[in-house]
Each structure stands twice: as C-alpha cells, then as structure tokens.
Amino acid sequence: MELELKNLYDDFRDADTIKAFARIIKEDAKKLKNPINIMEVCGGHTHTIMKFGIPQLLPANIKFIHGPGCPVCIMPKERIDHAYVLSMQENVILVTLGDMIKVPGSNGSLQDARSKGADVRFVYSPLECLKIAKENPDAKVIFFAIGFETTTPMTAALLDAVIKQDVKNVFLHINHVTVPEVMKELIDSRDIHVDSYNNKIDAFLGPSHVSVISGSKIYEEFPRDYNRPVVVTGFEPVDVMQGISMIVKQFIEDRCELEIEYKRLVTYDGNKKAQELTEKFFEKGDLFKWRGLGNIPDSGLKLKAEFAQYDAEVIYKEILPLQEIEDHKLCICGDILRGMASPPECTIFGTACKPTSPIGSCMVSSEGACAAYYKYGNLI
Amino acid sequence: MCLSIPSKVVKIDKELNMATVDTMGVQRNASLDLMAEDDIKLGDYVLLHIGFIMNKIDEEDALLSIETYKEIIELMNEEDRQMAILEDDECPNRGA
Numbered sequence: 001m002e003l004e005l006k007n008l009y010d011d012f013r014d015a016d017t018i019k020a021f022a023r024i025i026k027e028d029a030k031k032l033k034n035p036i037n038i039m040e041v042c043g044g045h046t047h048t049i050m051k052f053g054i055p056q057l058l059p060a061n062i063k064f065i066h067g068p069g070c071p072v073c074i075m076p077k078e079r080i081d082h083a084y085v086l087s088m089q090e091n092v093i094l095v096t097l098g099d100m101i102k103v104p105g106s107n108g109s110l111q112d113a114r115s116k117g118a119d120v121r122f123v124y125s126p127l128e129c130l131k132i133a134k135e136n137p138d139a140k141v142i143f144f145a146i147g148f149e150t151t152t153p154m155t156a157a158l159l160d161a162v163i164k165q166d167v168k169n170v171f172l173h174i175n176h177v178t179v180p181e182v183m184k185e186l187i188d189s190r191d192i193h194v195d196s197y198n199n200k201i202d203a204f205l206g207p208s209h210v211s212v213i214s215g216s217k218i219y220e221e222f223p224r225d226y227n228r229p230v231v232v233t234g235f236e237p238v239d240v241m242q243g244i245s246m247i248v249k250q251f252i253e254d255r256c257e258l259e260i261e262y263k264r265l266v267t268y269d270g271n272k273k274a275q276e277l278t279e280k281f282f283e284k285g286d287l288f289k290w291r292g293l294g295n296i297p298d299s300g301l302k303l304k305a306e307f308a309q310y311d312a313e314v315i316y317k318e319i320l321p322l323q324e325i326e327d328h329k330l331c332i333c334g335d336i337l338r339g340m341a342s343p344p345e346c347t348i349f350g351t352a353c354k355p356t357s358p359i360g361s362c363m364v365s366s367e368g369a370c371a372a373y374y375k376y377g378n379l380i
Numbered sequence: 381m382c383l384s385i386p387s388k389v390v391k392i393d394k395e396l397n398m399a400t401v402d403t404m405g406v407q408r409n410a411s412l413d414l415m416a417e418d419d420i421k422l423g424d425y426v427l428l429h430i431g432f433i434m435n436k437i438d439e440e441d442a443l444l445s446i447e448t449y450k451e452i453i454e455l456m457n458e459e460d461r462q463m464a465i466l467e468d469d470e471c472p473n474r475g476a
Contacts, residue, residue: 003439005404007446008386008425017449020456097430125431127411154432157413212427212435238449264441265427271435274414 012236021241022057028245031252035061037200038247039339041183042207043070043367044235050372052237054244062244065339066362066369068182068293069207071147071175072099073333073361073368076291077325079175080105083144085319086173086312087118093136095129096144097151098122103364106325126151126158133162133170142171142312149218150209152176152301153274156281159303159310173312174303177288179210180218181299186338187226201339203247205240206232208262215270216260223256234262281307289324291361292333331360336369343373350374386437389424401428 011017040046046066049055055064068074084107087094094110101122102109114120119139121132126143133141145155155172162170187201206219211232219230229250233243243261250257260266281303288300308314327334330348335341343349343362353359355371362370390407391400397412399420411432412420420426425437 001443001446003425003443005386005388005402005425008437008442009404011446011449014449016453020449020452023456024452125411127431150434151430153414154430157411157432160413209427209429209434242445264438264445265435271414273416274434277414 012234012238014238017238018052018057018241021238021245025057025062025241025245025248026059028248028252029059029061032061032248033251035063036202036247036251037063037065037339038203038205038244039065039067039186039201040205040233040240041067041069041179042205042210043067043073043365044208045205045233045240046070046369046372047367048235048237048240050376052240053376054237054240057241058244062248065201066336066372067186067204068290068337069148069179069210070362070365070367071151071177072103072365074177074182074290074292075100075103075146075175075361075364076289077105078289078321078323080109081107081325082173082313082320083110084108084113084118085321086142086144086316087113087120088116089140089316089319091139093119093121093132093139093141094144095121095123095132095141097126097146098124099365100144100146102358104358126154127161129158129170130161130165130167133167137169140169140171142173144173144175146175148177148179148207148210149214149278150207150212152282153213153271153277156277159281159307160277162310171310171312171315172303174282174301175288176282176301177290177299178301179207179214180221181296182290182293183219183222184226185293185296185299187222187228201228203229203231203250205243205247206230206258208233208235208239208266211260211262211266211270213271213274216258216266216268217270219258223258227256229256230258232258232260232262232266234265292327292331292337294334327361328359333360333362333370336362343370344377346370385428387426387428389420389422389426389433392420392422399426399433401426401433403428 101111110120129143216232222228222230231243231246282301283304285300285302287295287297289295303311332341332346353363358364362368385403387401387403389399390402398409414432427434
C-alpha cells in the first residue's frame, strides 16, 4: 500500500477503528485496580475528545481532566493589556495570530482596540510581519508572540529573518510558555487541596505538536520522578483512542513509562533545527502568570538581552502597565484546569460566560475546556 | 490554534526556502526555515503550522499504524463472528 494524503485524514478518523479501540479499552479497563484520571494537557486534544464524544465511548473508571494547553486561554489580562496599550500607540501596527482576536483584557480585547482606531492585524503566519513592515516603513510593527514550544521556533524564525534582512521596524512582545513546568505545577498543586479523587492526575496524554518540536524527551521526568505515565498522542480521534489504550495497558501491566503513540511525527529528540533557533534567541524568564493558574516559575521565555533592540517590552517599558489583575471572582477556570471541577459546575458557565462573551480563560478559545463543553456538551 | 494539517509538498523554491504544499486540494506556501537543508523533497508528506513546515510525516510509521488498525478491526470482526456463532448455538429456539 502506498500512503496518500487521504489516508492521513480518513484512516485516523475511521469510525470502525475508534469503536475497535473502545472495545479494547473497555475490556482492559475491567482489570484496573483503581479508576484513572487522564489529563490531556493540550487544548487540541480537548477539542478532539469533545468533538468526537470520546468520553461516551469510555468505561466509567476512565475520566478526563482537561489541561491548560491552550495558549490563548492561559494568556493573562496583564499581557492582553500590554498588547492593547501597544496597539494604541501612535504609528504602531500590532500583529498577532488570529486566535487572539477576542481575548478580553481589562480594557477590552484587541478587536475592541481595533474598533477604537488601533491598527491591529491578525495573521496566519508570523512571517507576514516582514511584508507588513516593508509595506509600512514608517510604522513600528510589533508582533505579539504567543504559544507553547510549538510556535516559539516560528517567532525565532521571524526574528532571524528580521536580522538577516536588516528590517528596522519589526519588534517582538514575547508570551511564549513551556509545557513541562505547568504539568509539574498541576501535579504539585494537587497536594495543597483536599486529596479527593477528583483532583488526582494519574497519567498524561502528551501534547502532539509541542512534542514534534521538542521531542518526547521533555516528559522523561514525569514517569521517572512523579510516577505518572505519559503517552505522546496525535490529535486525530483514532490517535486519542490509541493513546488512552496505551495508558490503560501501562496500568494493568504495572508499568509507568514515557511512550509515543504519534510515531509518524514525534521522535525522542524532536526537531533539532527548530530547537536550535529557539535557543539562539530565547532564554527562561523568571516566571509567567497563567490565567486561571497564577504565577508559575520558569514557565515563560524571554528574548536574550543581546536582542533587546527588538524587544517591545524593553523599548516600551515606560508605558506598559505593571499592576496585577485578579481573575473574575465567579470564574472557576483554575479549578477546572487542576481537574477539581468540570465546566458545568461553574455558576456563570453558559450564562454570563459564553464563547461570544468569554469571562474565564477556558471559554476564550475553541480549545478551552469550557468552550468545548459549550459547543459539544450535549454529547456527554 | 494547534490543529495542524497533513499536507503534500508539490513545489520547492530553494532560493526563498519555501515550499508549496497541497492540503486536500488547497495549495499554499510554507516556510522551510525549521527544516534542515534538503530534508524535504517533492512528494513528501509534511505537517504545517502557522505557515511553517514543522516536520516530515514518517510514511513507514503512518502505514504501520494504518495496517495495525486494519488488523484490529479484522480481529474484532472475527470475534463478532465467533460471538454470533456461539450465540446462535445457545439460541433456545434452535431447531424449533
């Protein structure tokens, strides 16, 4: 058989294969000593799980905890306010990825800034900044960079091109965060709460595309030091079912390992060229405040000091607001992300907080747990 | 944000370090900046994300997965068939 593009869609979404895995999981789950809670770290997985009604296919002793892996959802209001203030500056074109369009800060979203006359542009690719900068030589083009390990190399590639092409009017505001640190935070934070079954993460479905870049090696410590299996899993529904099946098999065989289900794209070492680009321009920041979770040490990246001339946070230091902003009092996104609550338990879910008017982090993007429940909740 | 799409490389522009990829009939350009030189060839299947090729899809692994899934389904079908025969044997109306 020769591989065709069609296989990569159809065969990994095939209903019979999904059903077959459901049966295998059900049989295996009968041998589990205890129920297991699997955290799918990545919002892409949350979306697939909800869209394809995967919880319906699983036995009662396997549950999901929806993780914080949605870069738009975790963006705190403080950072949105930075973007808002920058966009309001004279002669600034603020550029960011389309997902950021409606994330509310304390003054409103970037969409609101645009309606007030700010030049905010939503792009598909960071490289579009080069074209915008060349077409507007008198403007300062500021790229508001977001995302996990998946998108950091793309921002690095943009800066690499800016330097090589000697483009003088592109600057970066960096909001890149890293996955292992938040996973550790979620495991550790469990200990400060009542140790009920609900807030226990037993295993992780490892993110797909973070791992394409970083390799599976970044999760080694979880089975080794935290006794949590990790199975790096693809985004298609068959991938997710196979990933769950692999986790269940680890439990019934009394193993605790790092495994890759998504072998067609993920290796242990990952994409070396992308990692080198990231390392060339970025270093660890002190901490990053995650919306709904608070400050997490070592979880954010910043530009190295030698690239300060491109760093919007350095250049515009005087005008960027510094005050901390509390999350909405009624929003329970923090608890949802820790696996202690599910979206329907929130008093403002679906009423005051909806995808069209999100209040909490999990409702902001279609990859957030609340948005996925709102859209597909009738399936579970 | 992250739902990257498998695509097929249909053109490579070495000078610009860009490729044209086909995603189920839709063609678009993607940067090769994250890929090692000469790593990507015409006809390769790749993963595309925010305008960049992130990685090449390993055809052998993809095919192996697909084969495994087919075997699982066949095995299930066989089990179902066996189950049907057994159920039929146990049918109280048998021979009635």
